[in-house]
Amino acid sequence: MAEVVLDRVSKSFGSKRALRDMDLTIRNGEYLVVLGPSGAGKTTLLRTIAGLLAPDRGRVVIGGRDVTRMPPDARGVAYMPQTYALFERMTVWENATFSPTVKGWPKEQRDLLAREMLSMVRLIDRAEAYPRELSGGMQQRCALARALAADAEVLLLDEPLRALDARLRIELRNELRGLIQHVGTTTVHVTHDQEEALILADRIAVLRGGQLLEVGTAEDIYARPSSAFVANFLGEMSFFEATAFPSEDGTARLAAGGTNLLASARAGLTGRVLAGIRAESCRVAPPDWRAGQGVEGVVRRRLFMGRRISLEVDAGELGPLKVKPLTAQARWVREGERVFVVMPEEDILLFPMPAGGVSAALEVE
Amino acid sequence: MAAPASSPEVNTRREAARTPSSGWRATLLRIVSTRWSLRAWYGGIVAFFLFMVLLPTLFVLGYVAADWASVKAVLGDPAKASLIPHALWLSFGVALTVAALDLLAGLPLAWLIVRHDFRGKSWFNTLVDSPLAVTTAGLGFSVVLFWGVSSKITLFPPGAVHLTDSAFLILVLLHLTTTFPYMVRSLAAILEEIDVEYENAARAAGASRLTAARTITLPMFRSGMATGLLLVLAKALSDTGGALTALTLIGAVDRNEFNGTALIGTWKGLAGSDPALQPALAFVSALMILLSLVLLVVVKYVAVRLKVPLRRVRPRLERKLSGPPYPRLRNVGAMAFLVVFILVPSFFFLTFLAVAPPSDVNWGRFWNAVGVSFLVGGVATAIDLATGVPLAILITRGRFRRLGKALDALVNIPYIVPSAALGISLSLFWGSQRTIVPSDVVLVTFAHVAFTFPFVVRNAVGALEQLDPATEETARTLGARPVQVFRRVLFPAIRPAILAGSIMAFTRSLGETGATQAVSTTTETVPIYIVNLITQTKDYYQAALAQLALLFVSFAAILFLRLVLERRRARG
Numbered sequence: 036m037a038e039v040v041l042d043r044v045s046k047s048f049g050s051k052r053a054l055r056d057m058d059l060t061i062r063n064g065e066y067l068v069v070l071g072p073s074g075a076g077k078t079t080l081l082r083t084i085a086g087l088l089a090p091d092r093g094r095v096v097i098g099g100r101d102v103t104r105m106p107p108d109a110r111g112v113a114y115m116p117q118t119y120a121l122f123e124r125m126t127v128w129e130n131a132t133f134s135p136t137v138k139g140w141p142k143e144q145r146d147l148l149a150r151e152m153l154s155m156v157r158l159i160d161r162a163e164a165y166p167r168e169l170s171g172g173m174q175q176r177c178a179l180a181r182a183l184a185a186d187a188e189v190l191l192l193d194e195p196l197r198a199l200d201a202r203l204r205i206e207l208r209n210e211l212r213g214l215i216q217h218v219g220t221t222t223v224h225v226t227h228d229q230e231e232a233l234i235l236a237d238r239i240a241v242l243r244g245g246q247l248l249e250v251g252t253a254e255d256i257y258a259r260p261s262s263a264f265v266a267n268f269l270g271e272m273s274f275f276e277a278t279a280f281p282s283e284d285g286t287a288r289l290a291a292g293g294t295n296l297l298a299s300a301r302a303g304l305t306g307r308v309l310a311g312i313r314a315e316s317c318r319v320a321p322p323d324w325r326a327g328q329g330v331e332g333v334v335r336r337r338l339f340m341g342r343r344i345s346l347e348v349d350a351g352e353l354g355p356l357k358v359k360p361l362t363a364q365a366r367w368v369r370e371g372e373r374v375f376v377v378m379p380e381e382d383i384l385l386f387p388m389p390a391g392g393v394s395a396a397l398e399v400e
Numbered sequence: 401m402a403a404p405a406s407s408p409e410v411n412t413r414r415e416a417a418r419t420p421s422s423g424w425r426a427t428l429l430r431i432v433s434t435r436w437s438l439r440a441w442y443g444g445i446v447a448f449f450l451f452m453v454l455l456p457t458l459f460v461l462g463y464v465a466a467d468w469a470s471v472k473a474v475l476g477d478p479a480k481a482s483l484i485p486h487a488l489w490l491s492f493g494v495a496l497t498v499a500a501l502d503l504l505a506g507l508p509l510a511w512l513i514v515r516h517d518f519r520g521k522s523w524f525n526t527l528v529d530s531p532l533a534v535t536t537a538g539l540g541f542s543v544v545l546f547w548g549v550s551s552k553i554t555l556f557p558p559g560a561v562h563l564t565d566s567a568f569l570i571l572v573l574l575h576l577t578t579t580f581p582y583m584v585r586s587l588a589a590i591l592e593e594i595d596v597e598y599e600n601a602a603r604a605a606g607a608s609r610l611t612a613a614r615t616i617t618l619p620m621f622r623s624g625m626a627t628g629l630l631l632v633l634a635k636a637l638s639d640t641g642g643a644l645t646a647l648t649l650i651g652a653v654d655r656n657e658f659n660g661t662a663l664i665g666t667w668k669g670l671a672g673s674d675p676a677l678q679p680a681l682a683f684v685s686a687l688m689i690l691l692s693l694v695l696l697v698v699v700k701y702v703a704v705r706l707k708v709p710l711r712r713v714r715p716r717l718e719r720k721l722s723g724p725p726y727p728r729l730r731n732v733g734a735m736a737f738l739v740v741f742i743l744v745p746s747f748f749f750l751t752f753l754a755v756a757p758p759s760d761v762n763w764g765r766f767w768n769a770v771g772v773s774f775l776v777g778g779v780a781t782a783i784d785l786a787t788g789v790p791l792a793i794l795i796t797r798g799r800f801r802r803l804g805k806a807l808d809a810l811v812n813i814p815y816i817v818p819s820a821a822l823g824i825s826l827s828l829f830w831g832s833q834r835t836i837v838p839s840d841v842v843l844v845t846f847a848h849v850a851f852t853f854p855f856v857v858r859n860a861v862g863a864l865e866q867l868d869p870a871t872e873e874t875a876r877t878l879g880a881r882p883v884q885v886f887r888r889v890l891f892p893a894i895r896p897a898i899l900a901g902s903i904m905a906f907t908r909s910l911g912e913t914g915a916t917q918a919v920s921t922t923t924e925t926v927p928i929y930i931v932n933l934i935t936q937t938k939d940y941y942q943a944a945l946a947q948l949a950l951l952f953v954s955f956a957a958i959l960f961l962r963l964v965l966e967r968r969r970a971r972g
Contacts, residue, residue: 082873085873085877086876086877087873087876087877106876106881107873107876107877108876108877108878108879108880108881110877112877113877113878114873114874114877114878115874116870116873116874117870118868118870120868120870120871120873120874122871122875122888122889122892123893124892124893125892133875133878133880133888134878134879134880137875137878137879137880137881137884137888138879139426181878182878185877185878185879187877191877
C-alpha cells in the first residue's frame, strides 16, 4: 500500500500531447478509477506510473519515493494490461508465482502467497491448467491473482473488464471490488465505461485530451459535475441554453425559449448559462396534466429498452430532449404524440456557457 | 465474493518476502541488468553483425572499385571476358524462369495443402519438403540422370528420359527441385493466415469460387509471394554444387559453358596456379552481388506495390472454370507436376544404386567429411543463435525504430547474395588477417555464419512480431529484470520459431558448396566430397551411396535436435 503522487507530469507522442501537466494524488489504499473517452490519455497515465513510459516532464512519487527514473521492476507496482498478457507457456500456478520467483523470495513464502491468491480468485483447482484452457473470466481472475501475488504497493488495471462479454463483465465487476478491498492495495483502474467507474470507484478521476477535469467521489461527481463534458460523460444529458436569475433562497429562475424553469443555483452563475438534465431524471405526463415544472413537446422517436423507454422529444425552442422514463410510467407514449416532460428543479444542472460552443465542449474524441 | 480470512502468516510473509535475495546469482543478475551492460551487449551484437556478416559480404565491391586497373586487364582477355555474360544469363535467367514456374505450380499445390483436408496430409507435407534433404550436388546428379543427355554417365537406369543436354534447360529442371519446396512452404504459410471468411463473403456476394480466390485472396498474399520469390531466387542463384555437377555431367563445362557460381568455383580452383584470375574472380563476384541486390530491391520493394492487371472479371467463364471438372483437373495437374518435375528427379539417383556395379566407398573420407560438415554447421548455428536472437530483439523491441528498420533490411543481404560470391568476398576480407583466422576451417565457419545468419534472425523477428509486447511489459512490472524477462517469458515463446530457424540454418550449412569452395580449397565438407566424386573421380556409385548415407545422417541429426529441444521444453 502506498500513496501515488503525479507532480505536473507531461507526456507527448510527436505532436500529440497525451498528458498535460497532470497533478493527481492517489491516496493510500484507495480504489481510483480513471475515466475518460478513448484517446484521453488514460493508458498513458497508467503506463507512466508503471514505468513503461518515461514522462517528458514532472515526477512520479510512489510511497514517498521519487520513482520517475526507476525501471518498472523496481517500482513495486503490478500492471494488468487489457489483454491480461498471461504467460501462455506457463501454468496458472507458474503465472501466479512468477513475480515472487523473479524477485527471489523464499519458496515457502512464494507458495503460501500464490496459494492464497489463487484460492481467493477460486482458481486453486485449475493451478495446473494453461491459460488457453481457461475461459475469459478465469483468465481475467488468473491475471488478477498474478498481479496480487506480486505483493505490489500499487495495482494498475488497464480496462480489466473490457475483453469480457456483457453479463460476465457485470458479475466480475462486483467480484473485483470485493477482492481488492480485501487485500487493500492502492489501485488505479482505467476505463471508458462510466457505469463501471460509478460502481467501483472510491474516487473517480475524469480525463479528457490529456487533462484532468475533475476528481471526486462517484456520488459527488454524478450529482455536481464541474463541467458539461463530465456531466454528459457520466450519463446521457440534454442541454439547452438559458438565462439564469439567481435569487436569495438558493434557487435560480431560468428563462429558456418561452419557458420558465427553476433550478438549484450555482455560485457565480448568472446571465447566459448552459442548463442540462439527465435523460433518466425526466419523467413524462400527458400534456394536460402539468405535474410539476417542465416543457411540452412532440415525441419524435420511441425505443423500448426493457425497464425504461428511450424518447426523443422535440421541445420547440428548448430543442430536442432525451428522456428515459421507466416503462411502467410511460408505456402509453406513442411517436407523434404531444407529451409534457417533467424536469424536477433539483435535477437541472447549470454550467457556464462554454466559449467554443456547446457541441465542441461535449465532443468525446 | 467470499475471501478467506487474512491469516496471521499473511503479515509475516509480507515482511519476509521483502528481504532481498543474496548470493552470487542475485549479484550477477544485478550486474547484467544495469543499463550499461545492456547497452554494451547490444552494441556488441550490432558490431558483430556489421563486421562479421555485412562487411565481409560486401567487401568485394570496394575491392573491385579500388583495384579497377587489374579488373580492366582481365576484361581485356577475351577468353575470360566472353564467359561472363553467358554465365550471368545462366544464373539470373535460370533463377527468374524457375521462380516463375515455381509460382505457377506452387500456387495450386499450396491451395490444396491449406484449403483441403485429406488423409495423410502431414505425410504429403513431408513429401513436398523431401527434396530439401538431398544436397544440391546430389540433386544435380539425380536430375541429369533423369532428364539429361550425358556422355559421362555410361549406364542409365531404366526410366531415364534423355531429354536434353542444354545447360539452360538442365539448370531450370535442377533448380525446380532445389527451390519448389520453399515456394510451396511460403505460399502455404501466408494462405494459412488469410481468413477464409473473406472468400466466403465474396462468394456470398455472388462471386464464383475462382473469381473470389483470384480477386480477394490472391492480392492479399502478394507479400507472401515476395517472400517465396526471394527464397527461390536466393537458392537458385546461390547454388554451386548442383550447377557444377549438372554442368559437368552434360558436358557444358567442357564446352566452356558456366553459370555464375560454377564459374566462380572453377576459377577459384585454378586461381592457385594462375594468380591473374584473382581480379576476374572478384569482378564476377561483385557483379553477382550487385545484380542480386538489385533483384532484392525489385522484388521486396517494387513488385509488392505493382498493381496486378486482374481487375476485370468474366463471370461466366470464371463460373464455368470453378465447377467440375476444372478444380479436379487443377489438383491433378499440381500433383502431376510435383511427382514428375520434383519428386522423381530428386530421388532418381536411388535407382542408379540398383543398376550400377558396386564400388568400394572410402568410408573414412566420408565420415571425415560428415565430421567437418557437422562441426562447421553446428558451430555456425550456435553463433547464429547467440547473436541472431539478440539482434532480432533489437530489431523488434529496440528503442530506436529507424535503426531496427535499417538492420531488418540489411539482414536480408547476405541471404540473397550468391554464397560463392559471398565466399570470395569473405576470403578477400579475411585473407590478410591470418592471425584472426588461423585455419581454413575457421574461415569456412565464418562464411557459413554469414549466409545462415539471416535464417535465425528472420525467424526470430517473425515470432517476436507476433508476440504481444504487453507480455514483456507486464513481466517487467511484476519485478522481472530484462534478463529474466528474456529467459522466462520471451525465449519460451519464440523457441519453436528459433528451432525452425536453426534447423534451416543448419541444413543450409550442411548442403552448402559455393561458399566453402570459394574460401578454402582444402576443406572437404560432405557436399564438396560428393561434388568431387562426380566432377573429378567420376565415381557416381560412391556419390549416390554417400548421398543416401547423408540422408540418414541428417535425418537422425534433426530428429536428435528436436528430441533434445522437446525434452528441455517438457522439463522447463
